[in-house]
Amino acid sequence: QMQASGGGSVQAGESLRLSCAAYADTFSKYAMGWFRQAPGKEREWIAIISGSGRTTYYAESVKGRFTISRDNTKDTVYLQMNSLKAEDTAIYFCAARLYTTAWYISRWDSKNYDYWGQGTQVTVSS
Numbered sequence: 001q002m003q004a005s006g007g008g009s010v011q012a013g014e015s016l017r018l019s020c021a022a023y024a025d026t027f028s029k030y031a032m033g034w035f036r037q038a039p040g041k042e043r044e045w046i047a048i049i050s051g052s053g054r055t056t057y058y059a060e061s062v063k064g065r066f067t068i069s070r071d072n073t074k075d076t077v078y079l080q081m082n083s084l085k086a087e088d089t090a091i092y093f094c095a096a097r098l099y100t101t102a103w104y105i106s107r108w109d110s111k112n113y114d115y116w117g118q119g120t121q122v123t124v125s126s
Contacts, residue, residue: 002117004094009123012086018079020094020117028052031103032070032077035110036090037119043093045108049077051099057107062088086126091119 006018020032033048047058047068056068067080077094095113097103106112 002094002096002115004092004117004120007092007120007122009125010084012084012124012126014084014124015080015082016084016122018081018092018094018120018122020077020079022075022077022094022096022115022117024075027075028072029099030096030115031099032068033095033097033107033113034068034077034079035093035095036088036122037093038087038090041090043110044090045110046092047079048104048107050103055104057104059108081122084122084124086124089122089124091121093117093119 002022004020028051031050034046035043037043046062049056049068049070053070065083070077094117096115097113
């Protein structure tokens with residue numbers, strides 16, 4: 001079970017930090033990702049972090065502006081979003097996939113994730 005939070009309405013250029021709390025005894029055994037879905041568009045992969053937190057990957061659309069991190073002592077993954085743009089407006093979802101040797105393969109494909117959290121709305125006004 002996972003729950004995303006931290007969404008809201010902001011102006012372009014401002015920041016938000018999303019959190020996703022997972023209720024699991026084996027949180028570190030999962031790589032954690034963030035996706036987003038804007039109205040009328042397909043779900044888009046944004047970032048993923050390894051089970052240890054040492055390795056991250058980002059979509060080009062957010063690289064340099066967004067940072068994914070995790071705290072395995074709190075079973076929580078974060079998404080720090082800076083320099084927000086109107087096109088970042090979407091519902092944001094966290095997702096988990098087993099932290100195997102192939103954890104980063106096809107990381108952009110939502111079908112490779114085992115668990116999903118409820119989304120949180122982010123609205124950026126220009």
